[in-house]
Amino acid sequence: MTLMPETQVTQVALVEDDTGMRERIARVVGADPSLALAFSASNAADVLAWLGENPVDVLLVDLGLPDQPGLQVIRQCRAMQPACAVMVLSIFGDEANMVQAFEAGASGYLLKDGTETDLATHIRNLRAGGSPMSPVIARQLLRRWQTRAEPPRPSAQSAPPRAAVVPERLSPREFEVLDLVSRGFTYVEVGVQMGVSASTVQSHIRNIYGKLDVHNKSEGVFEARNLGWLP
Template identity: 65%
Template structure:
């Protein structure tokens, strides 16, 4: 499957495969010092569960979008993967032809899923007696109203962000990578990642796009 994925990625100029790994240990050793935008992971790895890789990636690189590509289509694995931090879940059957499209969707903030996985999620909601309402886009008036009194005001959020966090937020909003940001402010990439995690927590967001949207909505960015 790795060879097939590599072949698909190589056929698209806007995508690049920066690393392949045959085991969880291999990728876990590599991740801390190599910022990436997307991680594709199988759950059935030879040394440990792919769930461990997902959790580690979310901790080490909170801005990285993780998508599972696996043979496991059961509800238990699906739920555990999403709880661990996956943003997408594809079954290996029929993945190859649309893989580039799914990766682009993931980068844009989407959650690509195989139809059977989406059906299982829907059934899970229905069995719980909950109809999932359409979520308004983050940053719109409706989405902000939905957070009601739990949402701190702009002044309070601004006070919570340190000067260094403001600097990091400004740079990533202007398109600088973690490595470029680290170089400009004279710190390590790991330190930048720590600042980003803190920013996400203080803004109550989960990725870079949401952070920028929210910061602009609060008047913290132009």
């Protein structure tokens, strides 16, 4: 195995339509001496035009772009630059998006909840040949593999059906908090929009976690979407 020279700087390109998120990611990349943000775009057209003329080591892609799907960006990037490693940064943690992203050519998949903290490490791991994934994404992949590998289950006649466990429905304020969080707002930003303190928002979040039986924002958004509570 050939290791990259320690002095080599990983060139990173980013496409993200949310200005605040794009700036936060840019700060994380810029603060790491082993990384350099070579290009940043808010839409698919701009990043694809740039990729057609400029080689890059890592591409960070948001799936929900305004002009065309992020999945298409991944496919075209892989066609134009096979050596470029692609990582998804998204609020979408459902199985369909996850599977399609990996099939399109992504090598990593991170949910935006808390990605900034360890993002530089994840980029370095991706560049080194790893496949960084948020825990909920890794768990879905494992569940998908286990479902395919397990033997057929007994028929309905031989085993009584189990009653489905329906989570307690959220209050209107909890729905509002979860909707804003799912759109990428921080607790402070949610509090400003709702006219309440950040501690009140955190209290709502704790109640949401308890009702949905989850442990973080990404899992909460994922479960709420599965239940049809969020678009």
